[in-house]
Amino acid sequence: MNLHQFRFVHEAARRNLNLTETAKALHTSQPGISKAILELEEELGVDIFVRHGKRLKRITEPGQQVLQAIEVILREVGNLKRIGDEYAKQDAGTLSIATTHTQARYVLPEPVAALRKKYPKVAVSLHQGTPEQVAQMVLDETADIGLATESLSDFPDLVTLPCYEWQHVVVMPADHPLAQVQNLTLEMLAKEPLISYHPSFTGRKRLDSAFTQRGLHPNVVLEAIDADVIKTYTKLGLGIGLVAEMAMKEDQQPVVPGGSDLVWRPVGHLFGFNVARLAFKRGAYLRQFVLAFAELVSDRLSRQLILQAMQGPSTGSQDDAL
Incomplete structure (x- = not known):
């Protein structure tokens, strides 16, 4: 058995047992992949896949165990390469970061x-x-590290660590009636046309949940993934915006740069606070500059805490470590 066979089996499973797509992804031929998998099955003495003719139909029960072992082997091979790079290049290399637009x-x-x-x-x-x-880019090792608010802690094969808390703010034209209100309510916001994030981004689920719990139905007239887009359409009078407070961090006062045409108000008291998290693939070897970057992102994190979390049990997020 060899690493090529392991990679073929692993990629076939990732590609929903489509050997044509597997061959394209690995830049090889479909017959070559089929032959290598059959040779591995013969050597192991078990069928990894159930077949219908030449097509793979499903993964067998022993095949599931084989795949788990292959995952460990390929992960450790990747770690060996990173260790080699670490000591051969010392302080050189590429740091790949997967993140959302807001964080970037x-x-x-x-x-x-x-x-x-x-x-x-x-x-x-x-x-x-x-x-x-x-999350998937970190799992696929396209990225060394991931940063986002939602979903990262839902993946058991990721170690996620809380970085910082943040709240949403309401952005509106300075002459809007609500601009004079210091303590906004959900009922007030529900009566206005709202411009906010797409449901997959930047704490939007928390916004929707707050309205739902009060039996309110907000009028969301535009959704975007970019806070700058939300602010632009708010300036045009399409509605009032709901954005993450870091989108306004350049402003010491609650006024958007370029004039007093927009003002903003914090609304953590309405929607609560969100937690941004850093994510690493469980079991991955972290190079020194990856650890250094994590420390730069959040003063909550240290190399010791990160390495402790990476060595801990497979329980998803590691809030207790902090």
């Missing part, structure tokens, strides 16, 4: 700049997506 735009610029100053030979690659896509 408003949270990560300062930590990324600080990392580049500390490790000038390290390149940074940003991958943006939904929280679910962020």
